[in-house]
Amino acid sequence: MKKRLSEAQFQACTRGLKVGKQTLDIAHGVLVKRIKQIVFVKALGLSTGAISQAVNRVWAAHREQNLPQGYRRISAVLPEYQVYIVEKWAQIAAKKQESNP
Secondary structure (H helix, E strand, C coil), X not given: CCCCCCHHHHHHHHCCCCCCHHHHHHHHHHHCCCCCHHHHHHHHCCXXXXXXXXXXXXXXXXXXXXXXXXXXXXXCCCCHHHHHHHHHHHHHHHHHHHHCC
């Protein structure tokens, strides 16, 4: 899935987000204007990791604000056998979301 946002989605997810102007400019360019990340690497002299991190900060904010009703995002430390089970549940939930947009 390509990471894309409309202008309205971008504005909504960045409202109150504590990041610098450069991070917002990079993320807006990539997510809204669809400028390739390599353009920012060359133009700003930053590493690909730094550019990716800027985009991912905004994308994570968008994802967190746009969970389907009845869903929650969690983070957990589990034994390996339970990780397998939870990953399967996550795959099932993702398929349900795809079939019910």
